[in-house]
Amino acid sequence: MNSKSILSISNLKMKFGDNEVLKGINLEVGKGDIIGYIGPNGAGKSTTIKILLGLLEGFTGEVKIFGESIVNQISYKKRIGYVPESSDIYDNLSAQEYLTFIGELYGLEHDQVNKKAKSLMKILGIEDVYESRISSFSKGMKQKVLIISSLLHNPDILFWDEPLSGLDANSVIVVKEILSTLSLRGKTIFYSSHIMEVVEKISNRILLISDGLILADGSFEQLRDKSEGSLEEIFNQLTGFNEHQSLASDFVDIIETGDSI
Numbered sequence: 283m284n285s286k287s288i289l290s291i292s293n294l295k296m297k298f299g300d301n302e303v304l305k306g307i308n309l310e311v312g313k314g315d316i317i318g319y320i321g322p323n324g325a326g327k328s329t330t331i332k333i334l335l336g337l338l339e340g341f342t343g344e345v346k347i348f349g350e351s352i353v354n355q356i357s358y359k360k361r362i363g364y365v366p367e368s369s370d371i372y373d374n375l376s377a378q379e380y381l382t383f384i385g386e387l388y389g390l391e392h393d394q395v396n397k398k399a400k401s402l403m404k405i406l407g408i409e410d411v412y413e414s415r416i417s418s419f420s421k422g423m424k425q426k427v428l429i430i431s432s433l434l435h436n437p438d439i440l441f442w443d444e445p446l447s448g449l450d451a452n453s454v455i456v457v458k459e460i461l462s463t464l465s466l467r468g469k470t471i472f473y474s475s476h477i478m479e480v481v482e483k484i485s486n487r488i489l490l491i492s493d494g495l496i497l498a499d500g501s502f503e504q505l506r507d508k509s510e511g512s513l514e515e516i517f518n519q520l521t522g523f524n525e526h527q528s529l530a531s532d533f534v535d536i537i538e539t540g541d542s543i
C-alpha cells in the first residue's frame with residue numbers, strides 16, 4: 283500500500299434492525315491501490331460501498347475520504363466515480379442523453395462531455411449506439427456505459443460494484459488495462475466482484491469480508507502464503523466452505539426424486 287491514505291475506515295459498524303451487517307471494519311487505502319473487495323453473498327460489500335458513497339446513514343465508526351470525515355460533507359463526491367450494481371432506471375434515455383446528463387451533473391459543459399463520452403464509447407466499440415436507447419442495449423453494452431459514466435469527470439477514486447459483469451473476454455482485458463493505467467496515474471480503485479479469476483488478475487490488494495468482518499487483507503501472493511490454490515479455493519477455505527459436492531448432489535437428488543431433505 284502507498285503511504286498517502288485516500289480512504290480510512292475505523293471500527294465501521296452498520297445494523298439493519300437487529301441484523302448487524304458490518305461488525306467493525308478497519309481499513310487504510312492508499313493512492314493508486316486497486317482493491318478487490320470480495321466475500322460471500324450478503325457479507326456486506328454493497329453496504330460498505332454505499333456508506334462510502336454517502337448513500338447510507340446510521341453507521342457508527344469513522345470513515346474518512348481524502349483525509350476528512352464523510353459525515354455532513356458532500357464535496358468529496360465530486361472526486362468519486364461510481365458504478366452501481368445495476369442502473370435500470372435510466373433505460374429510457376439514450377446513451378448520449380444519459381452520459382451528457384451525468385457529465386453536466388458533475389459540472390462539465392454539454393459540448394465537452396458530449397465529445398468526451400462519444401470518444402470513450404468509440405474506444406469501447408459501442409459508438410454506433412451512442413444515440414440509441416439504453417433499453418435496447420445488451421448487458422455488456424449497458425455495463426460499458428456505466429463504466430464511462432463513472433469516469434467522465436476524471437475522479438480520483440472509483441467505487442465499482444461488480445464492474446465487469448456482462449463484459450466479454452476482450453472487453454475485460456481492455457478494462458483491466460484501463461484500471462492499471464488509472465492506478466499508475468494515481469487513481470484509487472475499490473471494486474467488488476464475484477469473478478475470482480478477474481479479482482486475482484486485476485487487484486494489487488484483495489480484501490475478503492465475511493460475516494461483517496475483514497477476514498483477509500493482502501496481495502494475491504500474500505493470501506496464497508496463508509492458504510493454498512487459486513483465489514476461488516482460498517475464498518472457499520477462508521470462509522470455511524467445503525460443502526459444494528454434497529450440496530450439489532442433494533440438489534440434483536431432489537430434482538430427480540422430488541423428495542425433500
Ligand SMILES: Nc1ncnc2c1ncn2[C@@H]1O[C@H](COP(=O)(O)OP(=O)(O)OP(=O)(O)O)[C@@H](O)[C@H]1O
Pocket residue numbers: 298301303321322323324325326327328329330
Ligand atoms: N436496505 C436494507 N435493509 C435491510 N437489510 C439490508 C439492506 N441492505 C442490505 N441489507 C442486508 O445486509 C446484508 C448485506 O447486504 P449487502 O448487499 O451489503 O451484501 P453483499 O456482500 O453486497 O452481497 P452480494 O454479494 O449478494 O451482492 C444482507 O443480509 C442484506 O439483506
